[in-house]
Amino acid sequence: MLNKLRFFLLTVEEQAPIIDDITTSNPLLDENGQFNDVQTSFSNIVEYLDSLQLIEKFMEKLPAIIIAIVIVAVGYFLSRFARKLVVKTLKARKVDPSVYNFIKRIVSVSINFVFIMSAASMFINVSSLLAAVGAAGVTAGLGLQSTVAQFASGIQILMNHPFKTGDFVELNGVSGSVADIRFMNTVIITPDNKRIVIPNSHITTNHIINYSAENKRRVDFTFSISYSDNIEKAKSVIKEVALSNVNVLKDPLPEVYVSSHEASSINLTARVWCPVDKYWDVYFAMQEDVKIALDKNEICIPFNQLDVHIINK
Secondary structure (H helix, E strand, O other): OHHHHHHHHOOHHHHHHHHHHHHHHOOOEOOOOOEOOHHHHHHHHHHHHHHHOHHHHHHHHHHHHHHHHHHHHHHHHHHHHHHHHHHHHHHHOOOOHHHHHHHHHHHHHHHHHHHHHHHHOOOOOHHHHHHHHHHHHHHHHHHOHHHHHHHHHHHHHHHHOOOOOOOEEEEOOEEEEEEEEOOOEEEEEOOOOOEEEEEHHHHHOOOEEEOOOOOEEEEEEEEEEOOOOOHHHHHHHHHHHHHHOOOOOOOOOOEEEEEEEOOOOEEEEEEEEEEHHHHHHHHHHHHHHHHHHHHHOOOOOOOOOOOOOOOOO
């Protein structure tokens, strides 16, 4: 706007060189600055383009253009092959399916970028461009250190698969089923249906307990009997209850031991094995069934008691 205002403030003599420059460089205008007719404008455009020698310059660059197109095409087909190979490799390593699309996209973009830069190098100097991109990447990395750490931790989890979707795990002091494994965080659903999002960097720097990693799991119980009860009979009753439970494995067999002598009771520790997904079924069933069986066999589960002796002097 200011430039237009300055132009109109100029004298006619001062405006003339500017107008002449515009009219001589524009094939659509005549020497008076008026639009030419269509035929004249077309003829002027053809002459103007011919003066630029575009065809000659294009023919000079044609071999380089063809080579650049071939390079880009090779990169495209190579990236497609690499994507298929990556997915096949990830499946063989049993990586979580949620990582497939991301990894193959990174591989595809990286390969295409390399080939496009190779093709562009035939026409421009890409060294300065790559240097600028590298500097920008370093700057962004320094400013997003925590984000980069979480992203790297997500890649580590998805590649090493210490747990997978659906596993019951304990992560960073939180127990629950894995609902989703993302690149920045992992989502856990607790047994009481709470949704907890844990940053991946917190997971990889702490212990990971995967209760679903193996196909069976041991369930431990502690049952108390009185000092006056028969220990062998109590152990036999507990074993019978365990063996009668359809979810308790027979190999290895249930075991019952005397674990401690307490002030008011003798504690028996029972160890039984079950499929991983039947852990809580066995736990709750045994707690109830053992109590009923001990009552039927007149084996006492004592209360805490205190004997008081009064000495009369």
